[in-house]
Amino acid sequence: MPFFHKHLLGIQDLSKKDILTILETAESMEGISTRDVKKVPVLRGKTIINLFLEPSTRTSSSFELAAKRLSADIINFNRQASSVLKGESLRDTVENLEAMYADAIIIRHTAAGAPHYVSTFCRSHIINAGDGAHEHPTQALLDAYTIKQKKKKFEGLKVVIVGDILHSRVARSNILCLHKLGTHIILSGPPALVPESLEKFKVEVNYDMDRAVEDADVIMMLRIQKERQQKNSYPSIREYRFLYSLTEKKLKKAKKKVIIMHPGPVNKGVELTSDLASSDRSVILKQVENGVSVRMAVLYLLLGGKEREATD
Ligand code: CP
Numbered sequence: 001m002p003f004f005h006k007h008l009l010g011i012q013d014l015s016k017k018d019i020l021t022i023l024e025t026a027e028s029m030e031g032i033s034t035r036d037v038k039k040v041p042v043l044r045g046k047t048i049i050n051l052f053l054e055p056s057t058r059t060s061s062s063f064e065l066a067a068k069r070l071s072a073d074i075i076n077f078n079r080q081a082s083s084v085l086k087g088e089s090l091r092d093t094v095e096n097l098e099a100m101y102a103d104a105i106i107i108r109h110t111a112a113g114a115p116h117y118v119s120t121f122c123r124s125h126i127i128n129a130g131d132g133a134h135e136h137p138t139q140a141l142l143d144a145y146t147i148k149q150k151k152k153k154f155e156g157l158k159v160v161i162v163g164d165i166l167h168s169r170v171a172r173s174n175i176l177c178l179h180k181l182g183t184h185i186i187l188s189g190p191p192a193l194v195p196e197s198l199e200k201f202k203v204e205v206n207y208d209m210d211r212a213v214e215d216a217d218v219i220m221m222l223r224i225q226k227e228r229q230q231k232n233s234y235p236s237i238r239e240y241r242f243l244y245s246l247t248e249k250k251l252k253k254a255k256k257k258v259i260i261m262h263p264g265p266v267n268k269g270v271e272l273t274s275d276l277a278s279s280d281r282s283v284i285l286k287q288v289e290n291g292v293s294v295r296m297a298v299l300y301l302l303l304g305g306k307e308r309e310a311t312d
Pocket of ligand 1: 055056057058059060130136139263264265
């Protein structure tokens with residue numbers, strides 16, 4: 001399964017075949033995490049920098065575990081404990097880290113386009129772990145992997161994404177990914193957070209969540225991205241919850257075997273009830289588990305595949 005990319009900057013750059021190659025490779029990685037010795041030597045001798053200039057629990061720790069399970073050396077680097085706090089620029093930070101012979105740099109940054117910028121002057125492989133409101137490609141890949149695991153197909157599925165679509169890099173990457181895989185996508189949320197212009201991505205927009213979730217196979221709930229909003233985009237949390245929180249009553253309109261997804265962190269009682277988050281229809285922790293296999297696949301395909309002929 002050849003994979004002709006040097007970097008993973010966004011789903012935008014991947015073909016359907018690339019996405020399926022990553023998902024198939026993740027499947028072959030899955031068994032490693034449940035062994036007694038959770039390690040294979042395929043990336044032995046490689047050095048990876050986990051450069052997180054914005055907070056993370058799931059992405060940062062699963063990239064670290066993924067690298068360690070493939071026997072790579074990984075250094076975790078966050079804003080609070082670095083010279084970025086003393087004013088060092090992104091370019092200087094990356095050039096200094098790369099001078100220590102890094103093979104790959106995983107980067108999360110508040111600015112959209114930061115990983116793309118870094119890829120213009122770095123010789124290492126660059127992996128986007130979330131850039132502003134732009135893309136979060138490994139989240140979309142692990143979401144697609146989870147959907148495939150649960151539904152065995154993409155075409156013909158109805159996936160409803162609810163919440164703050166405008167500021168969500170998870171939504172953007174998922175829309176791009178699921179569209180390439182042939183699913184029918186419906187977006188729902190407050191009009192200020194789900195602009196009609198998104199229909200250019202060939203999705204359906206329905207502001208009435210009760211209607212949007214009718215016959216859904218997958219409901220993906222999103223967190224309100226307060227840190228990226230310039231002003232309030234809905235009258236109150238109470239009203240938001242009334243209209244766009246997933247409840248048992250709304251869920252009844254979806255298909256019986258619907259799955260509930262959320263990239264985390266979940267605001268229980270806002271995006272969905274605590275009961276639904278831990279119900280047997282929720283795959284939220286499965287998404288987290290799958291994140292490790294998918295990130296192992298991404299690291300392996302970018303750094304490890306012997307037959308890989310990387311191109312910029
Ligand atoms: N889903 C996700 O990106 O979570 P973290 O912010 O905890 O990495």
